[in-house]
Amino acid sequence: MKTRLAVIFGGISVEHEVSVISALQAVDQLNKDKYEIVPIYISKERNWYTGENLLDIDNYKDLPGLLKEAQPVSLQRTMDKRVVLNKEPRPRFGKAEVAEVDAALPIVHGTFGEDGVLQGYLELLHLPYAGCDVTASGAGMDKVQMKRIYRDAGLPVLDFISFYKHEWNSDNEGWLNQIEAAFSYPVIVKPANLGSSVGISKAADRSELEEAIDLAQRFAIKLVVEPMIENMTEINCSVAGDYSEAQASVCEQVLGTDEFLSYEDKYSGGKDGGASKGMEATNRIIPAEIPDNKTDEIQQLAVAAFQTLGASGVSRIDFILDNNSNQVYINEINTIPGSLSFYLWEPAGVSYPDLLDKLIQLALKRERERSQLMFSIDSNLFSMQKGGSKGSKQ
Known part of the structure; x- marks a missing residue:
């Protein structure tokens, strides 16, 4: 059936x-x-x-x-x-x-x-x-919560400053001073809970920083500012599994038209009309042209990031490799990645139909496990209550 x-x-x-x-x-x-x-x-x-x-x-x-x-x-x-x-x-x-x-x-x-x-x-x-549950989805979508979780777990993330739109509007001079005291230009400004680089821009001075914040707050009420790694390589790695077992895919090296991959880079597809292929159409190198030890490090960090968040199904974890310091940073996790990152699994010998089967089997596994948990108690407190709607206080 x-x-x-x-x-x-x-x-x-x-x-x-x-x-x-x-x-x-x-x-x-x-x-x-x-x-x-x-x-x-x-x-x-x-x-x-x-x-x-x-x-x-x-x-x-x-x-x-x-x-x-x-x-x-x-x-x-x-x-x-x-x-x-x-x-x-x-x-x-x-x-x-x-x-x-x-x-x-x-x-x-x-x-x-x-x-x-x-x-x-x-x-x-x-x-x-299929995919992440409510908690993992919410934490993965909120860049501030995600960074705090990873930082507390000892995973490498860039320093950041976050604030709400109303805080910025009530004291923008104070926030500008705080950002400039913490970071040197250039910096990156992001909406805290949006994906695909929408609303993200860089700022090389105070004037551009104000413009970047004004842009980002059109898309979210909470914003993130972090230092920009100027000499960097973007590396992505997909992970499939759940809390008990997870595997990393091959790594990809993403080639953007600017210092970071824009929404247009990811989905416009250029002159060949690649938008019909989703993230598969992005200009990329698979496998990433990085040393084997860095590939191993990123794959291990990808699995750690996935399981620390309590993710399930398939996710794509995006990394920044600082070419000057050779330091790897977790940039973000995409809990429902474009094209479900199937193109990162095919080079590892996992076909797209097999990947989809795995996601559905993981969904059914989670349902079986949850069916064994107790979510309510078979009792009727109303039958034991005395003294009307105020209960014992009456």
Whole structure:
């Protein structure tokens, strides 16, 4: 019997289009003998749709026309403990149920998809899902929390200063002085909880720093400033597994058009139209052209970063190699990486269908383990309560 697999993609973040690309890549590679694919597209307006027409990338060139043909749905849990897609709005006559699902493969990048929000909803539905859980997703998406976790675990991260938008607006002179006292220019300014280099810029002086902060606060209410390593190499490594066992992929050396990889570098694909390939189209060298001892160090750090965060499924950990000091720093973890980083596993002998199988098996493993835990106590405190709604205080 096939597993009815809901592949969830789209979303309301700035990485919406990348999510569509990544998801359709995965659907193309999923073993159709094992899985019955149920596509679920989340529009930028937060509406949910299903339908076979959502599986053709060319249809997204006319998005309004595509959504007119798709079926609006909601994902719900029934009283008999099934998780189903129901038509929206519910028909007055006829069947409301479109499909039943057994597990989910979320491929929603960025805010409200990669940050634990979607995972929390799937938890409430009691639907097994691939990838990181709520806690790991939230911590991995928030660059400040991520850095603090890694720093406390003794893992190498760059120094940083973080502040909220309202703090900056109430005392920007004070924050400028604090940043300049801590770091020499140039520095990098980032939104704390956004991916794909959106809103990230460098600053070589105070004027540029103010501009960079103004840009970043358009995308997030919490910001991060850190020193910029000018002579650096960007190295990425993927990890697959969970808390008990995890393996690192080969490393890649990413070639950006500037000192750091921009959103356009990652997804525009240049003149050859590489956007249809997602992160696979990025200009890169695989395996990375670094010494073997550095490859080993980065792979070990990647697994440590993955398991320290309590990650599951597949993630991509991005590193900065300071070419002057030869020091490696963890830059960030991507808990739902573009293209699910399949291109880093194929050189290691792991096909994309096999990688997807592993992710789904890890999801079912986590569900089996959690089913053995106690989440509630079989008691009725209301039956023991005396004295009305105020309880013992009355």
